[in-house]
Amino acid sequence: MAAPLLTGYILIMLFLAPRLLRAAGWTRRAPRLGIGVWIAACLSAVAAVCLVGALLVVPLLTVGHAIISLAMACGISLHHVSRTALSLAMDAAGVGVLAVIAVRILYATATVAWPQRRLRRRHAAALRILGRRHPTRDDILVVEHPVPAVYCLPTRRRMVVVSEGALALLDPPMLDAVIAHEHAHLRGHHYLITTITAVLARAFPRLPLFTAADDEVRRLVEMAADDSAARRTTPRTVARALLDLVAGQVPAPALGMAGVGAAERVRRLLAPSRPLSLAARYLAAAGAAALLLLPVAVPTVPALVDDATHCPPAAIAADVAAHAPRADLAAWHEHATEH
Amino acid sequence: MELFGDLEAEVMDRMWARVEPATVRDILEELQQARPIAYTTVMTVMDRLFQKGWLTRERVGRGYVYATTLTRSEYTARQLNEVLSGTDNRGMALLHFVRSMDAAEAEALGDALRWRAQEKGTD
Numbered sequence: 242m243a244a245p246l247l248t249g250y251i252l253i254m255l256f257l258a259p260r261l262l263r264a265a266g267w268t269r270r271a272p273r274l275g276i277g278v279w280i281a282a283c284l285s286a287v288a289a290v291c292l293v294g295a296l297l298v299v300p301l302l303t304v305g306h307a308i309i310s311l312a313m314a315c316g317i318s319l320h321h322v323s324r325t326a327l328s329l330a331m332d333a334a335g336v337g338v339l340a341v342i343a344v345r346i347l348y349a350t351a352t353v354a355w356p357q358r359r360l361r362r363r364h365a366a367a368l369r370i371l372g373r374r375h376p377t378r379d380d381i382l383v384v385e386h387p388v389p390a391v392y393c394l395p396t397r398r399r400m401v402v403v404s405e406g407a408l409a410l411l412d413p414p415m416l417d418a419v420i421a422h423e424h425a426h427l428r429g430h431h432y433l434i435t436t437i438t439a440v441l442a443r444a445f446p447r448l449p450l451f452t453a454a455d456d457e458v459r460r461l462v463e464m465a466a467d468d469s470a471a472r473r474t475t476p477r478t479v480a481r482a483l484l485d486l487v488a489g490q491v492p493a494p495a496l497g498m499a500g501v502g503a504a505e506r507v508r509r510l511l512a513p514s515r516p517l518s519l520a521a522r523y524l525a526a527a528g529a530a531a532l533l534l535l536p537v538a539v540p541t542v543p544a545l546v547d548d549a550t551h552c553p554p555a556a557i558a559a560d561v562a563a564h565a566p567r568a569d570l571a572a573w574h575e576h577a578t579e580h
Numbered sequence: 581m582e583l584f585g586d587l588e589a590e591v592m593d594r595m596w597a598r599v600e601p602a603t604v605r606d607i608l609e610e611l612q613q614a615r616p617i618a619y620t621t622v623m624t625v626m627d628r629l630f631q632k633g634w635l636t637r638e639r640v641g642r643g644y645v646y647a648t649t650l651t652r653s654e655y656t657a658r659q660l661n662e663v664l665s666g667t668d669n670r671g672m673a674l675l676h677f678v679r680s681m682d683a684a685e686a687e688a689l690g691d692a693l694r695w696r697a698q699e700k701g702t703d
Contacts, residue, residue, distance in 0.1 A: 353669075360672045364659060370589045370634065371656050385653055386660045391677035404660065419677050426675045439669055459668060462675070484696040486678050487689060503678050504688035511692070 243301050243539055247293050250535070254286040259453035267525065268457070269509060271517040272464040274525045276434060279454045279461070281529035283441050286450055288536035291342060296540075297335030305544025308537060349444035354436050365396040372402065381420060383408065389489045393423040395432040410489045415482035418474040425469035431462040460502050467506055480510040587625050592634060592648075601638075601647035 262268065262282065268275030295304050372382035381401045384390075389407035394400040401423040403416075411419060426432070435458060442455035470479045487503055517525075594610050595602060608622045626646055629635045634655075637644040650658070666672050 357671070357673045360662075361674070364663065364672060367655070367659050369586075370592050371652065371659060384660060385656050388660065388664060390660065390664060392663065392674045394674070422677055423675070431675055435673065435675070439673065442669075455669070466675075480692070481696060481699075483678050484689070484693055487686075488693055488696070490679075504685055504692070507689060507692045 243543075244293065244296060247289055247296070247536075247539060251286060251289045251293070254282060254289065255448050255450045258282050258286075259449045263453055263457060266514075267517055267521060268461060269464060269505075270514050271522060271525065272461040272468065273429075274517070274522060274529075275461045276458055276465065277529045278525055278532070279458050280434065280437065281532040283438065283451060283454050285532040285536055287342065287441070288533075289539075291339060292536050292539060294335045294338030294342070297331040297338065301540050302544050302547055305540035305542070305547070308541045309544055309548075345444040346440065349440045353439050353443045357436070361394055362396055365394045365398070365400060368394075368400065368402060369398075372400075375403075375408075378416070378420070380424075389486050391419050391423065391486065393426050395427060399427050401427075406489065407486060410485045411482060414474055414478050415485065418470045418478045418482045419486075421473040422466045422470035422479065425466035426462065429462070429465060429469075431466070435459055435462060460505070463502070463506060464509065467510060471510060476510040476513060480507050483507050483510070587621070588629060588634075591622065591625050591629060592652075595635065595646065595648050596652045601645045603640075603643055603645055605643075607646075 259282075262275075262279060265275075268278070292304070299307075368382055368384065372384050375381050375383050381403045384402060384404050386404040387406045388404060389410055390402070390404040391407050392402055394402065401420055403419070407419075408416070435455075438451070438455040438458045441451045445451050467479050483503060484507060590611065591607055594607050598606075604619065604623045604626055607626065608617065608619055611617050611622060626635060626637075626644075630637050630644075630646065633649065635646045636649050637646045663672065663674060666674065
């Protein structure tokens with residue numbers, strides 16, 4: 242019963258959800274919520290596949306009881322099940338599913354997240370020697386290079402790097418906007434977020450959910466940072482900084498680097514749409530929470546129902562008292578058994 | 581480790597500022613004009629800079645003579661090339677304020693860029 246439902250859910254999440262979320266206009270009006278929903282969808286899909294793997298090995302109720310025990314910080318007692326050829330085959334399949342997911346995520350972390358981190362740290366170490374302080378702003382590192390470049394580094398000593406080429410193009414308000422944008426990246430842990438989606442996209446290539454999430458989250462973190470910069474300065478200042486830096490770029494078509502939706506960002510800043518209504522925000526946040534809770538709820542809700550129907554309250558109290566023999570609970574237990 | 585970070589930058593500043601190679605004592609004397617500093621500290625820092633490839637050295641007598649391998653701007657260009665050539669998902673995967681863009685993106689921004697040029701004229 243649970244397995245076909247979960248399989249359907251996984252298929253919807255992997256193939257239909259990315260289409261719907263991509264088409265949804267609201268993510269651009271509330272980029273931070275959008276990021277939350279995309280991440281929740283990815284984690285939910287991975288958790289649901291893991292759950293299917295676990296269900297092949299142990300029954301639904303056992304998984305549910307295990308989660309409840311974990312939540313209550315009690316020891317997990319997996320029910321013993323009789324071993325048959327079929328159950329062994331299911332065990333192997335379930336362990337296989339879990340192993341494939343673990344191995345792919347580890348592989349992607351080793352090939353994406355670690356090398357990127359190593360390169361960034363090496364670069365930051367070089368910039369500590371090459372970079373110069375700005376005469377008036379102590380929160381940026383200036384590098385002597387004519388090409389306009391502005392970026393941040395999430396290393397232990399967080400850095401916002403601005404090239405001399407970029408400094409030459411920006412007036413003080415625009416520089417404020419650019420720095421506010423980069424600080425929003427650092428404060429919002431955007432490196433961590435984009436690393437998660439990049440790892441998942443690498444771990445499970447060709448699955449629309451993960452490739453779309455990586456792409457969209459990358460756009461949305463820029464929009465979230467733009468919004469933050471626009472609040473500290475003005476939307477027009479951020480747009481002006483974007484356009485001036487873009488106009489000052491040496492075209493580099495050979496490298497095939499498309500800016501992350503620069504045109505869309507400028508349009509969004511110059512013609513802002515209505516902010517999302519409070520109700521819509523709550524709805525989106527609730528949706529993200531539901532996505533995260535669903536894979537956990539599938540096994541735990543039946544287990545809780547099972548507990549409630551098969552175990553009278555006194556028995557549960559006895560169980561709790563046995564695990565945590567506290568005086569008040571014991572007294573309550575005695576009281577309960579008297580009646 | 582972090583202790584030497586700023587000192588490394590300072591030593592490299594001195595090395596780049598001078599034309600000819602330098603011994604530890606040369607740099608020590610320059611640094612001591614600003615504040616007291618131990619010979620062994622400067623020696624350690626210059627040895628680390630050699631290990632990291634920032635400096636080359638040649639044995640002369642009992643000590644070493646150090647020289648820079650690249651000029652400051654050559655080093656900076658090398659670092660920035662790595663930054664500018666990386667794509668969104670490979671290399672360092674940096675979060676840039678804005679990257680250079682392809683033709684389609686530039687086309688899409690055409691109106692906005694013209695608006696900006698006009699506005700600049702009236703600033």
